[in-house]
Amino acid sequence: MLRSYLPAIVFLVLGGAVGAVFVTINRLLGPRRPGRSKQDPYECGLPSEVKHGFRFGISFYLVAMLFILFDIEVIFLYPVAVQLKAFGTFALMETIVFVFLLSVAFVYVWRRGALEWR
Amino acid sequence: MPDAPGLELIAQDLRDNDPDSVLSTVYFRERGTLIVNPAAIRETLRRLRDSGYGFLASVHGVDYHPEEPRLGVHYELLDMTEVDRLTVKVRLHTEAPEVDTVADMWATADFQEREIYDMFGVIFRGHPDLRRILMPEDYEGFPQRRDFPIGGEPVLFTHNEHEIPRYYE
Amino acid sequence: MEIKREKVGSGEEFRTRQLRARDMLRGELEGDDLDKYVEERVIATKLEKALDWARGNALFPATFGLACCAIEMMSIVGSRLDVARFGFEAFRASPRQADLLILSGRVSIKMAPIVRRIYDQMLEPKWVIAMGACSSSTGVFNNYAIVPADKFMPVDVHVPGCPPRPEALMHGILRLRDKIHGDPKLGWRERYGAVGTEEELVENA
């Protein structure tokens, strides 16, 4: 069972290794002179007053939700696209229904005006 | 440009309205200048604007140091239809450098009056947001007055290299 | 100080190197030939020198256009003076991603604390080039409003000129690169045999 997953595992290990190497090298070799004003948030050279407890507008949250909703849909299409020959026409019909359902959701959201950026 | 008689005509009908508004007129290099009493500046400029000088090109301050009413504020008016320029000048003493603002008549005067306040210390009564524009907010002194030292570092020559502390002392 | 001219390599020596490289590629090079070949290619160096070599060749300048020198700084990115040939093309906007601050322009007293804060917020290792006469000394305007960069910031390279030609700024950047690589060419001190006449500061004399 492990054989077929080997490339994916090697891929994951390599990715993690490269990321770790870059972080540790910077931490080890980079000169470290912590300064008080180096920790301050950078706001074009002036001391920043935006405290982290700041409340954002609702439209940012709405757009994030819509993005997640429609972007995950693409992820579901990948496995089907890779093995389309093996699954045959049944999978094709399946994905069409899936996409149609989501497009209904998309039209609803569109008509309700959630996509208006204000 | 309003030629000499034209300038006198303008001064004349300003005086008809308010006798002591125009103190004197100067005609130099084909350019007319009206020297106006500081109290009547708003009325004069409004009247000139209605009579055609609708565009205020520039408002700038001048320090005539030796002459007594030291601080001067110049208003460069421009009549875009007849391409006619006129300068209106106001002379102020340093003890009470107060004059009415024209920022509500021309929005262009907002920044320029703030610069005059910043550089010469002329206070514009009624200005929406009179504070320093070019110098830091907490700067003391008005840099462009003639008695303000020009500042900067003295240049090191052989004769004064011992009096001036080197940069590392 | 006369200029010595040596030939790069006479014809036949160049031929032998070509043949050895071909044998190397075919894998037929053995014995001491192989050792000599490898020795020439590998330089034994300390980690620090390798780091300096890497840092020197990939400085990310922070776009810090103050005044007229900024226009000349912009033109070194242009096509005639391509600073990308030396690896300095990526002008970063935020101090977090930059390690070279080119102070191009005049620093007024209202701007000095901001320049100092941005210098503090840059990550180590960081270098500063004071471009133009105004940031090195007060330049043309020796008056109440201008502060020379040395007064509030450690500066590595001063580029004279008002504004300095783009080639002068490029020369300044390359001179900084030599300084990072640890062998700062002393320029006129070498040309006129004045090595050793550097002015020592009083506190560390």
Added chain:
Amino acid sequence: MTGVSDYRKQEESITLAPVDAQMDTATGDGEPAEAAGTETELLTLNMGPHHPATHGVLRLLVSLEGEVIHDVKPIVGYVHTGIEKTCEDKPYWKVIPVIERMDYLAYYFNGMAFSAAVETLMNVEVPPRAQYLRVIHMELNRIMSHLVWLGTSALDLGAISMFWYCFRERETILDLFEMSSGQRMHTRYIQVGGVIEDIPPGFETKLRQFLASMPTRADQYAAILDRNEIVLRRLKGVGAVDAETLLNFGVTGPLLRATGNPWDLRKAAPYCSYDHFDFRIPVGTSGDNYDRYRVRLAEIYESVKIIEQALDGLPEGPYITEDRKVALPPRHELATSMEALIHHFKLVTEGFRPPPGEVYYPIEGPRGELGCFVLSDGSGKPARVHMRDPSFVNLQAFPAMVRDSYIADFIATLAMLDPILGGIDR
């Protein structure tokens, strides 16, 4: 919302547009705003001095409602060099290098404004060849200024390749400046009484090559940007202000001409023999960002036309006034005539002394009316030099352009405003 830091207490007097009544922000540090309701709080942000999109050290205090701009407060002065104070301490002909560093993209115009003011002060008549040379160099400088503006604004909109095209043209123009005056920027070519040097022999051929290639290059820029989908979406109908409010703000130059008002000092009050050339004034229709872009691009073609006519009709004669009181005598005369030596000595040591008086001389800079006010008290040094800088006045109209627009349009409008901070802060 945000506790007030000690730095802001120093600027306590900055008053932003009052937040709409029914919304109250957090009072003091720490307590959350109870009845803020669904209304989003205003985020006060500094698009501060060190920012890639502000075309110099311009600080914009922006209060944002989500991504919509509620109010903008431009705060300037971060590159204030006290140039007008420095001018009062220098003889007249030493003032020109200092004046040229004010609006560092229009240095020929600064030199011209100051020299023309001093010439009217002293009633010096500039020979026709000098006037034509001044026109040639000023129009080249206008093209260069528009090219730098086009390069950096297209960079702000994302068209990075435009930066390289425009700076390639700029290099050819700077070569011409270097040929005629020896220096790329701040050339001090225009002097009181005329120009410093006559143009070298090879200048005319190189200039003709440039004039031949510039219109085709400008066509290429137009082909890239004019009907580009992104540029149209970003610029069309954005930041439009009607001519009336612009005039009230004192705005002149391409910003005013974009709204359809053909006010251009070269046509309205011709100076320095501009009336000898026929050229047209490009005028927009609706005054939005797209018109400002098209007006400036069309001005490049007009400037090329002016230079061609000036080069064809370049009169012979002296390149600087013959009046020895103002201009240095030629070097070879010093060996022979005593008067030339005396004039030379007097000019070099102390400079000339204009009669007491004051003059305000406006000319048409690349960004609007650039007026130089010179007050002389009869001594060798000017008593007061003031430059009415177009960028300083045009910046006041900026809040009116961007209120209730998105941040992206804010950046595009700031790019089209073409502020030069050296001119704003003097």
